[in-house]
Amino acid sequence: METEKIPDIVIGRLPRYLQALQRLQQEKKLTTNSKELGERLGISAAQIRKDLSQFGEFGKQGTGYSVPFLINKLQSILNVTSVWDIVLVGMGDLGHALARYQGFANHGFRVAMVFDNDPQIIGRQVGSFTIQDTTDLVEKVSQAGIRVAMLTVPASAAQEVAEKLVKAGVKAILSYAPITLNLPVDVHVDYIDPILKLQHMTYYLD
Amino acid sequence: METEKIPDIVIGRLPRYLQALQRLQQEKKLTTNSKELGERLGISAAQIRKDLSQFGEFGKQGTGYSVPFLINKLQSILNVTSVWDIVLVGMGDLGHALARYQGFANHGFRVAMVFDNDPQIIGRQVGSFTIQDTTDLVEKVSQAGIRVAMLTVPASAAQEVAEKLVKAGVKAILSYAPITLNLPVDVHVDYIDPILKLQHMTYYLD
DNA sequence: CATTGTGAACGGGTTCACAGCA
DNA sequence: TGCTGTGAACCCGTTCACAATG
Known part of the structure; x- marks a missing residue:
């Protein structure tokens, strides 16, 4: 993870990831992966992994991402933990x-x-x-x-x-x-x- | 001019050019240039020239672009000549x-x-x-x-x-x-x- | 063994810089 | 002289492919 100089275009995709994750949460899904997210959003799985990896290692090999955990992370990154x-x-x-x-x-x-x-x-x-x-x-x-x-x-x-x-x-x-x-x-x-x-x-x- | 394979991102900027041109027209300006357009839109002059050149040679060296002419061209390109x-x-x-x-x-x-x-x-x-x-x-x-x-x-x-x-x-x-x-x-x-x-x-x- | 994280390769959009022309 | 049109250089984001690992 390298925090320096994250492209604005990456930031622009994070809200979409968050939106998709919140839908997954409504559907009671507890985990997801880059492939599923990508299919829902029309974005490649590699892109999603690379984007998220800019901010930390949020996933688990073999399993994917915890939906609530990733929601929290994205909310923190986007500064929308409060109102x-x-x-x-x-x-x-x-x-x-x-x-x-x-x-x-x-x-x-x-x-x-x-x-x-x-x-x-x-x-x-x-x-x-x-x-x-x-x-x-x-x-x-x-x-x-x-x-x-x-x-x-x-x-x-x-x-x-x-x-x-x-x-x-x-x-x-x-x-x-x-x-x-x-x-x-x-x-x-x-x-x-x-x-x-x-x-x-x-x-x-x- | 090479019509083949114009990037979607270029198409996405054309409506903004059209919008700016229509404002220029309201201000009774008859000509403009890539520098003026660029400043109004926060886009580099070179970008604007390159984008427009994909569709033809719409400008005149030393003068710039005719506002009504370019409006017509963009409307044609974007398919908004009718309603x-x-x-x-x-x-x-x-x-x-x-x-x-x-x-x-x-x-x-x-x-x-x-x-x-x-x-x-x-x-x-x-x-x-x-x-x-x-x-x-x-x-x-x-x-x-x-x-x-x-x-x-x-x-x-x-x-x-x-x-x-x-x-x-x-x-x-x-x-x-x-x-x-x-x-x-x-x-x-x-x-x-x-x-x-x-x-x-x-x-x-x- | 499914899926992540990531260096490397790739592709393509942007900027540069200048010839060309009104 | 002023500004366009554009090849070339540059830069940067995306995809690839695979080692790493829970």
Whole structure:
């Protein structure tokens, strides 16, 4: 095991391994192996072994991997042993859906605050949240010490809001806005855009 | 230009180029170059030139690329010169949000039908759509000749629904369900899962 | 004896650097 | 002069194949 310089692309696969393992656990399986995991995920067994071996020797020859043990290890590596509070900005339809999404629980996340800049909806309830004014965002978010954000505002507002989040101390932003954000290098940014994914696939359609 | 065997990873970047170009067009810019595009997207200029050169010689030395011309070329390459009908299955919060999302217009897509299996909501209106019964999915979708789907059903239903979509002739599925689908190789599948993206980023947080 | 962990070989994507051209 | 297109070099991730071992 050599901890130094693990490629980002490897890190990106770990959540998928964790997801598959949690499904195996639901199915009451206590052990698995690189072949089974690989088949479920469409990844080669060698790849999975090599990825995991970067972090330690988690398996047993002849047996494979203990499902609960490997889940614990991956949760530790990915820093999701406890729960990250998330600030959600932009309470359109998508923001509403994410605010109410039950899937974050048990995966290391919980929406803690929601914001919008529209006076028409500020103060309204969404599930258990009261929509707060983005004017107060920097103060409220920094005070709460929140480090993770999801951005569901229109493209025209995304850069500005992202800068507020950074000012508030946020270090990881998952943006649904169809625009590349320009932020300090120590802030981690990723994007979700269905149009990009769909256009990728239509290339292969006649 | 050599058309044979263009890596999938290159195809995956083309939608981002198109997105950036369309923003440039909104800003009334008529030409751009690999350096400007690269800076906007966080991609090296050489990468962009090499990617584009796989499909033809679209630029002019000393000038760069014509924005509208390159937009047209990319739209042709990606097969989004006309509009793909999409079938959307699963009318929870996320399904509602996607059904009402205005961002598909002008990017090559339009939601054409929506389905759910919950008797409580079948027949209801969502925007301009009437929620249809998944029992009728195969018939309706194949009759309409729809080739592209978005899946926003619970994980427990995703595989089953995906198989129905395939039976109906769908060849591209964008799934929001947190599970790897097992489908024929000629069906293109991609996933959107915020939890995977968040866990990837929290690895880098203390 | 099934399955891991891993060095070595391999393959392929990215960057380099420059000729070529508007 | 400015910027593209591209062969070559480089770099890095994946696969291979097998020794090690519970």
